[in-house]
Every structure is written in structure tokens, then in C-alpha cells.
Amino acid sequence: MSKILEDWQQKAQEKQKANKQFLAKLQTRRGKGVEKLLPDLHDEAFSKIDCLECGNCCKTISPRFKGPDIRRISKHLGMKEGEFIDTYLRLDKDEDYVVKFTPCPFLGADNYCGIYDVRPGDCANYPYTDSYDFFKRPKITYENSTVCPAVYYVLEKLKEKMDL
Structure with a gap:
């Protein structure tokens, strides 16, 4: 395991303010x-990290379920959209649909996703470490650094490379 990843969650908590400032820069x-x-x-991060050994994202946060996600997943589950929403989702403060409870109801005990092939777009793109969204949403990125070891890893490597 990379030295960066040793005790990554504790280090990420301790570095929240510094990571926020770094992302602003x-x-x-x-x-x-x-x-x-x-x-x-x-x-590089995902050559060292196996999501199936972690699953923190599915255990602690919820993706947004947009209209196309709801249609696709409810069809896959053989449910009406309204039934799917009533069973699994709630509206958050931003008026986005998210899961009612964590961990995600589709997360198995083995950390496999029960709807992986039709999962929400947010899940498919998470943790955004390979896209401009990593910079575009700095608040989410530094919060995600305490949830996902890959986000923490990429932040630390960027700090090394950028010398900021």
C-alpha cells in the first residue's frame, strides 16, 4: 500500500482546511x-485502491437520482417510477432525489452494487478524479477526500506535483 494511503481517513480529516485552500488555488x-x-x-490511484474493499461512498453518501436514472432503474427493477421513488428515495434540501437511508439499499454485503449496470450517473462518474468536476466543485471534492481514498490520493499527489 502507498504511504499516502496509510491512515488516509484520519489524515484527510486533519487536512480539510488545507485541502479546501489548495482546491481554491x-x-x-x-x-x-x-x-x-x-x-x-x-x-494511479485505482491501481492501488479496490472499491470493493472500501465501499465508503455507498455506505455514507447518496448520489442524485435524476429523471433518466429513475426511469432506467425502476424499469430494471420492474417497478413503476412512483413506486421506486416512494420505496427508495427522498428529496434533499436542493430538491434532488437521493436515497432515503445509508448505506445505499442496493449495496450488497460484499460491496457489489445490485443495480451496477443501470446505476445513477453520479455513481458511474464518482469520485470525479479524472474529470474537470474535480476542480469545478471544490467543496464536494474536499468533502469526498474523507469518504474516498482515491480522492485523498489524487489530492495529495496534485499537491506534490503543483507545489502549492
């Missing part, structure tokens, strides 16, 4: 090649 460097580093760092 990165936003000012848009177009200066920073985002080009992400795909390689994403691949």
Missing part, C-alpha cells in the same frame, strides 16, 4: 494544464 489555474494531470493520477 487550483481553480485559479484552470487552463494551465492542471486538469491534464487527472487521468494519470486517477489511474
Whole structure:
């Protein structure tokens, strides 16, 4: 295991303020090649991290379920959309549909997703470590650094490379 990943959750908690400041600085460097580093760092992180050994995202946070997600998943489950919403979802403060409870009701004991092939777009794109969303939503990114070891890893590697 990479030295960076040892006690990553505790370190991420301790570095919340610093990571928030770092991400704010990165936003000012848009177009200066920073985002080009992400795909390689994403691949490097996931060469060291197995999501099935972790599952923290599914255990602690919820994706947004957009209209197409709701239609696709309810069809897959053989449910009417309204029934799917009533059974599994609630509206959050931003008026987005999210799961009623955590862990996600579709997460199995083995950390496999029961609806993986039709999962919400937010799940498919999480943790955004290979896209511009990593910088575009700094608040979510630094919060995710305490949920996902890959986010923490990419942040730490970016700090090394950018020397900010």
C-alpha cells in the first residue's frame, strides 16, 4: 500500500482546511494544464485502491437520482417510477432525489452494487478524479477526500506535483 494511503481517513480529516485552500488555488489555474494531470493520477490511484474493499461512498453518501436514472432503474427493477421513488428515495434540501437511508439499499454485503449496470450517473462518474468536476466543485471534492481514498490520493499527489 502507498504511504499516502496509510491512515488516509484520519489524515484527510486533519487536512480539510488545507485541502479546501489548495482546491481554491487550483481553480485559479484552470487552463494551465492542471486538469491534464487527472487521468494519470486517477489511474494511479485505482491501481492501488479496490472499491470493493472500501465501499465508503455507498455506505455514507447518496448520489442524485435524476429523471433518466429513475426511469432506467425502476424499469430494471420492474417497478413503476412512483413506486421506486416512494420505496427508495427522498428529496434533499436542493430538491434532488437521493436515497432515503445509508448505506445505499442496493449495496450488497460484499460491496457489489445490485443495480451496477443501470446505476445513477453520479455513481458511474464518482469520485470525479479524472474529470474537470474535480476542480469545478471544490467543496464536494474536499468533502469526498474523507469518504474516498482515491480522492485523498489524487489530492495529495496534485499537491506534490503543483507545489502549492
